[in-house]
Amino acid sequence: MKILHTADWHLGQSFLNRNREEEHEIVLNEIIEIIKKEEIDILILAGDVFDTGSPSVASQRLYYDFWKKLRNTACTHAVVVGGNHDSPSVLNAPREILQLLDIQVVGAAERLPNGEIDFEKEVLFLKDSKGEVQAVVCAVPYLRDRDLKSSGVAETTAQRQEAIIRGIKNHYTQIAEIAQKYAHLEIPILATGHLFAAGLDIEQADGRQEAELDIMGNLGKVGSDCFAEIFSYVALGHIHKPQTVGKQSRIRYSGSPMPLSFSERKDRKIVLILDYEKGILKNITEKNIEVPRKLKRWLGTLEEICLDLENYDDSADFLPCWAEIIIKTDQTIFDLDSKLKTAIGKKKIEILKLITEQKNKVQTLNMPEIDLEYLNPEDVFKQKMGEVAPDQQAELLQTFQELYTLWNEEKE
Ligand SMILES: [Mn+2]
Structure with a gap:
């Protein structure tokens, strides 16, 4: 079974x-091809x-088209x-x-009428054509604060983080207990998760990515000990970078x-394929995704960058690469745009972000005018949050996300 x-x-x-949209369509088609080829x-x-929480019609079309192709x-x-x-x-x-x-969806932790989490609802049984269970997937979604927190009042951030980690661990423990009942069946038993594990390889992260990581959802980072052995x-x-957790190949992003x-410009982009025999995981392989559009960052003096741009080989690029250019200079550069354009010539390179770093002065040019139409509420909130101390951003964003979700739910 694969x-x-x-x-x-x-x-x-x-x-x-x-x-x-165009990139997503190409990438989803590649995934379909891999599914076919690898059976x-x-x-x-x-x-x-x-x-976003309110996806565009075009992105929903991609989603349903994918299921159709599947x-x-x-x-x-x-x-x-x-x-x-x-x-x-x-x-x-x-x-x-x-x-x-036969597409099963668990959008969020389900609740019993008494408000407690309904763990059983996350344990999915995938049956073959004869109605025999062929795999058990413990489909744990992203766990929101309200799914995890004990009713603590006026907690500190550290206490809150501890409560989150405790909550996540407890959740997986409960699920593992249910899964244990099927251990004798000789079928794959897996779990899912959408969370921030501890000890990840984020060495490529620049300051900004770490900030992004910190404001990505809840703050708790769980260790590999969270996931019982019952989950193969x-x-x-x-x-977004593929990797294992705690050097355990069975726990992976x-x-x-x-x-x-x-x-993410240097990350490998892949999907993972698990090979099971009689419920035992025999092999994990990575399948490369051909990224239709590269993201690139060029950093250096104007001369260095122009030379790099002139020498850039775009022959393998399906769509023009999107570039972030950071120019180090000690004086104001005139005609910057036309100098870069000349260097690029007919190459498939589109500059999305142009930054000049002049000693202590950082200036961002060419940032397209932001039209509110293209922003979602979370983007707007994140931009406003720039004025808030970094250590408070994660908590604020989380609160915003919770309120926004609630508001959306009430609207329906
Ligand atoms: Mn993500």
Whole structure:
């Protein structure tokens, strides 16, 4: 049995006001091709399906087109869990109809009538054509504060983080207990998650990416000890760079299938394929995704950058690469635009961000005028948050996300 693990699609992402629909379409088609070629039986999508809680019609079309195309493959089951970017109600809305197509969706932690978490609802049984259970997927979505927190009052940030980690651990412990009942079946038992694990390789992170990581959802970082051995594999989402957690190959981030920020420009973009025999995980392989558009960063003096641009080989680029150019200079440069344009010539390079660093003065030029139409409420909030002390941003953003989700839910 073969299972494909992917995550963090972020459909509908607008990157510096640019639309990414074409890239997403190409990448999703590549995933379909991999599913066909590798004869995948089960697909797992570990959260952040959409970039925003109110996805555009175009991004929803991509989502449903993908399911349509999946019908023409041998893949019989799919499991989708909500990420921190997803609105649980948006993901859950079509779940009954998707269920008919053997696509199971868990947008958020479910609750019993008494308000307690309904752990059983996250344990999914994937059946073959004879009705026999062929795999158990413990579909744990992104766990929101309200799913985790004990009723503490006026907690400090540290206490809050501890409570989050305790809450996540408890959640997986409860799920593992349920899963244990099926240990004798000799079928794959897996878990999913959309969370921030401890001890990740973020060495490529510049200051900005770390800031991004910190404001990505909740603050708690869980260790690999969170995931009981009963889970032969833990399919994670949230971190966009593929990697294992705590050097355990069974606990992994697949990463996003295409680069979503300049800090991901050097990441490999892949999906993971798990090979099971009689319920035992025999092999994990990475399949490369051919990224249709590269994100690039050029940094140096104007002369160095112009030389690099002139020598840039765009022959393998399907779509023009998007560039961030950071020029170090000690004087004001005149005709910067035309100098760069000359260096680029007919090459497929589009400058999205141009920064000149003049000794202590940093100036961002060419930043396209931001039209409110292209921003989602979270983007606007993040921009306003620039005025707030960095250590308070994570908490503020989380509160905003919770309020915004609640508001959206009430609207419906
Ligand atoms: Mn993500």
